[in-house]
Amino acid sequence: MTSTQRWLKRGVLTLLVLVALAAAALFAGDRLARHKMQRKLEVAVRAVPWREDAAALERGRYLYASRGCVDCHGAQGNGRMFLDDGKGMRVAGPNISPGPGTVVAGYTPEDWVRAIRHGVGPNGRVLMVMPSEDYNRFTDDDLASLVGYIRKMAPAAGGAAVLDLPLPVRAFYGFGLMHDAASKIDHALAPAQPVADGVNVAHGAYVANMCLGCHGAKLEGGKIPGGPPDWPAAAKLTPGEGTSMTRYADAEAFARMFKTGQRPDGTAIKVMPFGSLGQMNDTDVRALFLYLKSLPPSSQG
Incomplete structure (x- = not known):
């Protein structure tokens, strides 16, 4: 056997070993993922009785339309396929309307609190599709x-x-490189207290909770958890040289982006749920802008 043949043989053996190791890692990650998806999480909650007076229903309609619910559950509440990359990755929200096939039939006030604030179903299983990190800080009135x-x-x-x-x-999830909402929430936190509705930093901080799922707990952006490989990273929303907020000179420019889905230079922004963001009222958008501008500056990114 010549030296070339020996090197070729070693190369083939090395490749086979690497393939075997990758296959074993994927298998192990898949097993871990399936175990994590089936786990149960006990969360002690206090019931928040729902409200059905006219003012509450109008507030609920606004929250449903503007806080991302419609993007996953559809305008009718009967579910919506919001991710289908054509390569086998498909994610759809369930039917939460009172109609046939609903998944919330028989939900008690405690069940609604677990699902919305904690990402946990009535049976204690984690809700893989529910982005509860965005809704964990809902006040009792807004949740009701x-x-x-x-x-x-x-x-x-x-x-x-x-x-x-x-x-x-699935392997990424199994090995902890991706996380479900329930694993990112501090379940011991008391419900958020109401803040004055107005163009102020405190109200902007409350609105900004809806951004955490994609932009991160510190709003510093990065790869969107669970997103397809071709999705761009979420933008850094903190101030600082080179960050996305430098594009918006004032609240008007920021609000225009929410309505059009475009940056000030006319380029389209991908992935953002503009179906919901476009429904946000002027007070919420301006308060959010004020809050983001008040954050400590971040490094360029």
Whole structure:
């Protein structure tokens, strides 16, 4: 056997070993993922009775339209396929309307609190599709209003959530490189206290809770958890040289982006849920802008 043949043989053996190790890692990650998806989490909650007075229902309608609910559950509440990359990754929110196939039939006030604030179902299982880190800081009044509105929606037919994840994505989740909402929430935190509704930093901080799922706990952006590989990283929303907030000279420019889905230079922003963001009222958008501008500057990114 010549030296070239020996090197070729070693190269083939090395490649086979690497393939075997990768396959074993994927298998192990998949097993871990399936175990994590089936785990149960006990969360002690206090019931928040839903409200169905006119003012609460209008507030609930606004929250449903502007806080991302419609992007996952659809305008009728009967579920919506919001991610289908054509390569086997499909994610859809379930039917939460009062219609056939609803997944919230029989939900008690405690069940709604667990699902919305904590990402946990009535049976204690974690809700893989529910981005509860964005809703954990809902005040009692907002949670009660949102639930009251959902319960009063017109019945629509739908079904359960869809969660089709390719093997590599499941392995990432299994090894802790991706996290479900329930694992990112401090479940011991007391409910948020109401703040004055107005163009002020405190109200802006409350609105900014809806951004945590994609932009991170510190709003410093990065790869969107669970997103397809071709999704761009979430923008850094803190001030600082080179960060995305330098694009917006004032609240008007920021609000225009929410309505158009475009940066000031006319380029389109990908991935952002503009179906919901475009429904936000002027007070919320301006308060959010004020809060983001008040944060400590970050390094360029």
